[in-house]
Amino acid sequence: MYKIQTLNNISVKGLEKFPRETYEVASEIQNPDAYMLRSLKLHNVDIPESVLAIGRAGAGVNNIPIEKMSARGVPVFNAPGANANAVKELVLTGMLLGCRNICQAWECAKNLTGDDESISKEVEQVKKKFVGFELPGRTLGVIGLGAIGTSVANMARDLGMNVVGYDPALTVERAWQLSSSIESANTVDELLAKSDFVTIHVPFNEGTKNLINARRINTMNDNAIILNFSRNGIVNDEDAVEALNAGKLYSYICDFPSNLLKDHPRVITLPHLGASTGEAEENCAIMIADQLKDFLENGNIKNSVNFPQVKMPRVSGYRMAIANSNVPNMVGQISSILAETGHNILDLLNKSRGDLAYTLLDVDTEITKDVVDQIKAIDGVLSVRTI
Numbered sequence: 263m264y265k266i267q268t269l270n271n272i273s274v275k276g277l278e279k280f281p282r283e284t285y286e287v288a289s290e291i292q293n294p295d296a297y298m299l300r301s302l303k304l305h306n307v308d309i310p311e312s313v314l315a316i317g318r319a320g321a322g323v324n325n326i327p328i329e330k331m332s333a334r335g336v337p338v339f340n341a342p343g344a345n346a347n348a349v350k351e352l353v354l355t356g357m358l359l360g361c362r363n364i365c366q367a368w369e370c371a372k373n374l375t376g377d378d379e380s381i382s383k384e385v386e387q388v389k390k391k392f393v394g395f396e397l398p399g400r401t402l403g404v405i406g407l408g409a410i411g412t413s414v415a416n417m418a419r420d421l422g423m424n425v426v427g428y429d430p431a432l433t434v435e436r437a438w439q440l441s442s443s444i445e446s447a448n449t450v451d452e453l454l455a456k457s458d459f460v461t462i463h464v465p466f467n468e469g470t471k472n473l474i475n476a477r478r479i480n481t482m483n484d485n486a487i488i489l490n491f492s493r494n495g496i497v498n499d500e501d502a503v504e505a506l507n508a509g510k511l512y513s514y515i516c517d518f519p520s521n522l523l524k525d526h527p528r529v530i531t532l533p534h535l536g537a538s539t540g541e542a543e544e545n546c547a548i549m550i551a552d553q554l555k556d557f558l559e560n561g562n563i564k565n566s567v568n569f570p571q572v573k574m575p576r577v578s579g580y581r582m583a584i585a586n587s588n589v590p591n592m593v594g595q596i597s598s599i600l601a602e603t604g605h606n607i608l609d610l611l612n613k614s615r616g617d618l619a620y621t622l623l624d625v626d627t628e629i630t631k632d633v634v635d636q637i638k639a640i641d642g643v644l645s646v647r648t649i
């Protein structure tokens with residue numbers, strides 16, 4: 263019986279992927295084989311040694327101690343692209359809320375008093391305060407052209423906007439998906455100088471912390487709108503508010519509320535709603551459940567953020583999955599032990615990624631605990647499982 267512990271609310275469509283006969287799935291469970299979570303911060307959580315894999319039902323993995331998990335030979339999975347459409351639609355919503363002053367206008371409408379005739383008169387007076395601007399012909403800068411950025415960029419082109427994108431690690435797959443009319447910037451500064459709207463779709467890490475700061479905001483066009491549906495900390499909120507107060511920025515739309523932001527008249531802040539659609543929650547949960555299941559049952563790895571992609575069809579009922587440091591002679595030492603203990607290797611796949619490597623081996627006879635212990639004792643072996 264495999265045990266999956268859910269640490270956040272996970273769509274039942276994903277949880278239904280785990281057959282009841284072979285899986286126990288619960289939010290409270292002793293010695294889980296895997297965690298399934300969304301945004302819960304795991305950095306200060308004591309993760310039990312029983313955990314073999316962590317599945318993040320979403321894109322961002324900055325809430326997970328990846329290095330610590332790598333050192334334990336534990337793959338961390340995410341769900342690339344599974345919530346991209348939900349975020350794209352909210353970015354469009356944010357752009358329209360911002361450029362048409364919708365939140366301020368709605369607040370004003372809610373505060374109208376008197377009979378309907380006087381409300382109608384008042385409406386004609388107040389509406390001039392909320393005159394906005396339209397999207398076609400304006401320039402959208404998209405920082406990060408991954409699953410979300412690419413789809414936001416294409417959407418903006420379809421709406422008649424000019425689009426400029428920046429991503430120093432643009433993949434070939436994303437380049438194929440991007441509309442050929444999207445201009446490429448060589449630096450963030452070059453992008454900012456051209457943009458009326460700037461939207462950010464990069465992971466949060468040391469390299470992207472404070473990516474948008476006072477210096478960069480000052481180089482932007484006057485009255486630009488910044489949208490942050492990526493992570494708190496990528497835009498320096500204090501600097502954004504200062505620029506709003508100085509009349510430099512038009513509006514700041516952000517998915518990460520704080521005391522500084524929540525009541526500011528030119529900030530629209532939402533409670534981390536980017537991926538909160540039934541469709542996105544289902545897509546993410548199903549993708550993660552499939553990946554965890556294939557890992558637990560077969561040792562295969564798909565969409566891990568720390569381990570290589572590994573898939574090997576089973577040729578016997580005796581499989582071993584080994585995570586190890588990416589150093590010479592690991593496979594040699596492992597196969598020597600298997601040979602010395604009378605196992606014939608029927609198939610083997612070894613892949614590496616950075617400092618880590620991962621090996622799947624199918625052998626002809628059952629692998630005993632003694633053999634597992636000998637392999638575990640090899641210097642550089644991080645985890646060993648028989649499946």
Ligand SMILES: NC(=O)c1ccc[n+]([C@@H]2O[C@H](COP(=O)([O-])OP(=O)(O)OC[C@H]3O[C@@H](n4cnc5c(N)ncnc54)[C@H](O)[C@@H]3O)[C@@H](O)[C@H]2O)c1
Pocket residue numbers: 320321322323342343345346349405406407408409410411428429430431432433463464465466469470491492493517534535536537538
């Ligand atoms: N608000 C939400 O609910 C929500 C939902 C989904 C994702 N997110 C956030 O959005 C981020 C992006 O998601 P995604 O699915 O597009 O991920 P992705 O991995 O498909 O794309 C990220 C892209 O950013 C690029 N990148 C990395 N560092 C960069 C930098 N310094 N400058 C420019 N580009 C850089 C990468 O090359 C990659 O192409 C996630 O990491 C997550 O933090 C938020």
Ligand SMILES: O=C(O)CC[C@@H](O)C(=O)O
Pocket residue numbers: 300301319320321322323345534536537538
């Ligand atoms: O799970 C969520 O609701 C948010 C997910 C989002 O931040 C992500 O990085 O995918």
